Amino acid sequence: MSITKRFIIALIFSLPMLIQMVLMPWGVMLPGGHFTQLGLTTVVMLVAARPFLQSAWASFKKHHSNMDTLVAIGTVTAYSYSIYAMITGQAVFFESAALVVTFVLLGQVFEERMRRNASNAVEKLMNLQAKDAEVIRDGQTVVIPLAQVVAGDVIRVKPGQKIAVDGTIIEGTSTIDEAMVTGESMPAVKKVGDKVIGATMNQTGTFLFRADKVGNDTMLAQIVALVKKAQTSHAPIQNLTDKVSDIFVPVVLIISILTFMVWFSLLGASLGVSLIFAVSVLVIACPCALGLATPTALMVGTGRSAKLGVLIKNGDVLEAVNDVKTVVFDKTGTITVGQPVVTDIVGDQTATLKIAAALEASSEHPLATAIIKRAEADQVQSTAQLADFKAIEGKGVTATLDQATAFVGNDKLLADATISATLKAEMRRLQNEAKTVVLVGMNQQVIGLIAIQDTPKATSQAAIQALKERGLKTVMLTGDNQLVAQAIAKQVGIDQVIADVLPSDKAAHVQALQKNGKVAFVGDGINDAPALTAADVGIAMGSGTDIAIDAGGIVLVKNDLRDVVTALELSQKTFDRIKLNLFWAFVYNVLGIPVAAGLFYTLGITLSPELAGLAMAFSSLSVVTSSLLLNRTRLKSQQRTVAA
Amino acid sequence: MAQISVLIVGMAAIGFILWWFFGHHATQATVAQVTDQEQSVDILVNGGYSPEKVVLKQGVPATLNFTRQDASSCLDHVVFPDFGINQALPRGQKVAIKIDTDQAGDYTWACGMDMFHGKLVITK
DSSP states (O other), rough: OOOHHHHHHHHHHHHHHHHHHHHHGGEEEEOTHHHHHHHHHIIIIIISHHHHHHHHHHHHHEEEEEEHHHHHHHHHHHHHHHHHHHHTOOOOOHHHHHHHHHHHHHHHHHHHHHHHTTTHHHHHHHTSOOOOEEETTEEEEEEEGGGGGOOTOEEOOOOOBBBBBEEEEEHHHHHHHHHHHHOOOOOOEETTOHHHHHTEEEOOOOOOEEEEEEEGGGHHHHHHHHHHHHHHOTTTHHHHHHHHHHHHHHHHHHHHHHHOOOIISSSOOOOOHHHHHHHHHHHHHHHHHHHHHHHHHHHEEEEHHHHHHHHEOOOHHHHHHHEEEEEEEEEEIIIBBOOOOOEEESSSSHHHHHHHHHHHTTOOOOHHHHHHHHHTTTTTTSSSSSEEEETTTTEEEEEEEEEEEEEEEEEGGGTTSSSOOHHHHHHHHHHHHEEEEEEEETTEEEEEEEEEOOOBBBHHHHHHHHHHHOOOEEEESSSOOOOHHHHHHHTTTOSSEEEEEOOGGGHHHHHHHHGGGGGEEEOOSSGGGGHHHHHHHHEETTTTTHHHHHHHHHTTTOOHHHHHHHHHHHHHHHHHEEEEEEHHHHHHHHHHHHHHHHTTGTTTTOOOHHHHHHHHHHHHHHHHHHGGGGTEEEOHHHHHHHHH | OOHHHHHHHHHHHHHHHIIIIISSOOEEEEEEETTTEEEEEEEEESSSSSSSSEEEETTEEEEEEEEEOOGHHHHHHEEGGGGEEEEEEOBTTTEEEEEEEOOOEEEEEEEETSSEEEEEEEEE
């Protein structure tokens, strides 16, 4: 029988007794007196309370105890004593037994619902998946279920359709809403060669893509796996409740017996009164609230953060975040975009870019890529004939371009070429900004300069500002040289720069910083993995390597540093909620048990078993409700995103 | 007189509770039977887990079959924190849970409220 059914039966049969209790002062009594009460309560005990008794007995045989033990002993005591009292003509309290069962079941009905709410983040994520996909096989378009899609399949996606799996676009362009997976609110423009993520929504165009990852390898599947693990993980703070819950029920049983002994033997109260106090003690003590305090908050907190594109891997991380004093960033790919871009062009813009692009066209050097990208963006195309292409070792390249000798390279070329004073001054200025300067010239004369730099992401500065506002120290740890590191640090407002660090020394630097408090490390590369592990909290960028993602305790799906702030804030909120829950759960018992035992009897404060039952139901409910409220707490970092 | 006897019986009851719940009582451990490169253990959920300790062999695909008889809502989920498993156990139904046995070690499982515990040992 379901808990809900048991509750309804208990309610129907105990309602007449509840009404009698309320109307007693006006002399209203149930017809049939004690016999009616006995009949009603017997039904409640046999039908609604029997599972409590069975469970209590089953665990007793195994030397275990649980909340059912308390409810079973409490109600059976009240029930059996009342039968004895009825026979001997004393005051009965059948209604206590019946109402305690009803209230405890009421609590469980709500609790069951709410627990389901707390854990449905994973289900919601799973439901994001597309149901089927239009696959092109043997030149034919066929619609097949998602499970049958294999890596290498070419899939067509029309506007308004969900993308089935992770892949790469091979034909067409479109804008794609990736909010459901990455939390990024702006739709992304995607063209041939761009990656698409399964379960995201295609908006405007039709395109074909090749499936790269299917089944358990897709980003969504991996997110789901991570969230599941996080939700079931243990927070270290829980060790306390583990210990308490092991001894909790037997201790309450002993307190209850002591209560009875004190009232009956030492204070000379009647058997009935003494029993009432003992039963109240049993009923109010609720180990459930203690047990639910941490897991429900963890579930809601990690579920919500996953929706925002922040994957928190487990409870340990959540707890560690709380004491973080310093946030250390890797530079390349974390604070910066990770790819050099052209920042300045000095001299004749078009001519300079045209020559540079023509000469660098066949090179795969990152600097060359930056120049070619800029040329494409500015729609500068060279139609000139290129001949006698030559690389000058350590300096650059030259070639014959429209009968003239063109060159592109670094400042070592100045040995063979002349440069105007203005350009020379510009070159010094750009170099001082830690930019790499490329000289472009014709016939031994420098005609223009191109400055290239790996620039900070647009959001990095705001993120670091927000971290500072939270009172955190920010540090940049990079293998790059001091000049470049300083320039970037200045642009984004980082407090301290540690440059020229060998990859193998990154972890050691993190450990040194740990002397001043807990450290969070944010990074993305393979070389960051040791530092991510060494830090108290490792935060890996989602774009990073798998190794970095494995090493991190938190993964940022969007690659936006502002999510570091979100991650810290949400972790802190979740952990605070766990502490609050535990506090309430303990307070309930620490205050409730003495009151129920009649310690404040002289002050006129007592707790009848039925009120104790209600209080207990309420305690579990309030803990679960408090956890669910985490879904609604306001996050400063999110408000900022909306405003921006 | 009644007062004195209540005191005596009460003390005896407390003594019994201490011995029964905190005294050392042997728990049963079950070693999984390996057949055709598969291993499985049936676990009965009734007032706790029987057996409470399960020994599996590393590298052999394993299934734990939980059957819940107990009506208590305490036991209606089983959680393996190390494996990211949080599985509902409908009453009276056999629920198979696959365990990844790649890593040897000691693991635990617990009920949804972390009141009842079981131990899982994966041996080399």
